[in-house]
Amino acid sequence: MKLRHLIASLALVSATASAHTIWVQPSQYTLSSNNTWIEVEVSAGNMTFVVDKPVSANNLKLFGPDGKARDIASRHQGKRQSLAEALLKEDGTYRLELSGAPRYMTFYKEKGEQKRLFADKVAAKGQLPKDATEVRSLMVNGKSLAFVTVNGPSDAALATTGHGLEVTLGTHPADLVEKEPVTFTFTLDGKPAKGLEVTMSRGGELYRNEPGRQHLTTNDQGQLTLTPAVAGRYLLETGLASQADGVKADQRRDNLTLTFEVGLQ
Template sequence: MKTVRLLTLTSLFAASTALAHTMNVLPSHYVQSKTGGFVTVDLFASNMTFQADKGVGVEGFKVVLPDGSIAKPTAAVQGKRKSIADVELAVAGTYRLEMGGQPRYFTSYKVGGEQKRLMGDKQKAAKELPKDATDVVTTQGRNRALAFVTVNAPTDAVLKTTGQGLEFSFDRHPADIVAGEAVTVTLTLNGKPVEGIKADLSFDGELYRNDPARQHLVTDKAGQFSFTPANAGRYLLEASTEAPLKSEKADKIREGFTLSFEAALP
């Protein structure tokens, strides 16, 4: 199976460096049979599926408990190649592990034909742009990297969509994805399904294959696409979209996410 790659750099990577990498939230386990244990979560940016290239700031990482409340990891450290967080699984149910999610603004412009950029919304840009700036466009970017971990039995509270930004839903619980069984994904933007959103699905072990074997998927009129994990293992799904935005802060919106998940043996 292959993980889907979105232009989904977490909000921590709103700068150009982020745009060049894929953010990953990669837990040591996706399913646990009993409470009281831990998962260790790798947090990193990568150019190749699940190959850690750069550790990221752990302050942007949060744990959403099965009841929807927010918790911090038990321990976290930022490394050069990857950052690591330990998450306690104290109660049964499904947890959401998430990086990013907060809107970030950047303004691109040209001076003498040279492309430039500053971090900030339209109001900030108006004060800082050089007088000879042209082709000024302010973008509101929001990107998330996620994974779900289920303990004992799956629950749905952390899977609910909010109607804000680019969101996804599966036709089954993430803990119930099995190799060889088709999965349908619905993508919505601000609560509405959108046709034509592109996504990439990639499978673990890309470093050891001559062919990355990624699946390139596109949503239909219902905002949906389907895939069938060919093998058991870890996958990455990435998706992003861009649209005009009428706002005092931005001219367009760019939303994206990356989701790591596991396909179980049949």
């Protein structure tokens, strides 16, 4: 399918779906004792960490220092945000991940009017009107991440899977410090995500005349290096359009957000 069709389809998604950025934000990123409870905010907004609407926490997962799943004790969806609670019993680094099955949309025109179905390419065949034209299907994958470290850092929960859009940090998330550079490496299905546009923002935008967002692009190795200017909580967001396998969708869109904390020098 031609690139202009892909661009048109993704523009249509932006116009019809929520433009809010989704994030996962724990109450603490580093803890000095185990058997400690954390609260996790799952929300979405147009300004960094300013909640606009809730996102279901049903697909929120917790992985322990050994990389294996752990229990989330409670989940609650409110009117503006969702909250979850978990007990971190062991030392090491935990991964919080909001992800689920791919979402599918099929776009088409009927008598010149643009329409869509929430169905993949196969399921849409039985639902499309006979006079549908310009039919194209899109698969959307979303993932939101955060890492919490208890006492000392570990690496198992940081491991990538080789599937979808993923990120690794050259510095452990528990060791990020202001004014020190950190290299991020992005991959799509295990291969370098070169030319990926990435935005990094910091909490407190509501109280600044200039949001202070940084817009960066990965190199041929899928890497970029940035230096957080000040301590605080940050949000990294990115997305990538590519061709799908053509079975259930013609195109795909992978979205990724990561929240992290930068300490004082």
